[in-house]
């Protein structure tokens with residue numbers, strides 16, 4: 001698709017969550033409706049696991065099939081009703097062979113499912129005196145990279161822990177991406193340490209926009225999300241950041257910044273590909 005405009009308005013919905021799936025989805029619906037009415041974004045992003053509590057014991061209970069499950073139908077209808085792209089955060093997906101995935105769905109302004117990204121790197125960490133989490137206890141990993149095209153701009157999709165793997169971001173850059181969107185839910189151990197650092201690093205490594213959307217922080221929840229949904233520009237500057245509470249962050253993206261930084265700091269063309277390369281293996 002040819003580029004129709006370099007300017008794109010995003011709305012990042014940092015949402016409160018609960019154990020009530022319908023209430024979670026209906027909250028997302030109302031915040032999407034409000035964002036469209038007040039800001040007329042081209043693309044709306046939601047948080048990781050926005051329709052369910054984020055925890056290994058909940059994923060199967062809250063899982064649903066895609067694209068015919070309850071949450072998918074709500075997002076599809078909204079995208080079509082408001083003619084907007086929706087990067088639908090993530091939901092626990094009941095996939096083939098009864099496997100459960102942490103999955104991001106992307107809906108076009110016609111309400112069609114144009115992409116589905118299954119989290120490739122499962123969040124398995126054990127930080128002494130901090131957080132222990134093991135997604136692999138109940139989730140299966142996805143094996144595919146996901147790129148969407150919005151108005152001629154390629155956008156890569158990753159999910160939370162995927163952001164730690166610079167090879168993935170580099171492959172998106174190599175494929176022509178100008179932005180990577182990560183629905184994510186960092187926590188109070190790694191969030192203060194790495195949340196902003198990782199986003200600025202991926203943006204700087206690849207001279208592209210990095211956009212993250214977190215759940216709002218709920219200190220009464222079993223998993224306390226860090227918050228601070230963020231837009232980082234291709235110069236690796238934080239363009240905008242939310243705080244910790246429920247918030248809609250609106251950002252006007254100027255994709256011409258991508259070319260500006262790539263021309264002024266031309267690292268991409270200066271790589272020693274005679275000595276090294278980052279390559280996707282055929283699966």
Ligand SMILES: NC(=O)CCC(=O)C(=O)O
Pocket residue numbers: 048123159160161162164184185186187190191194
């Ligand atoms: N949901 C996640 O993948 C969390 C990733 C995270 O917190 C990290 O430190 O990485």
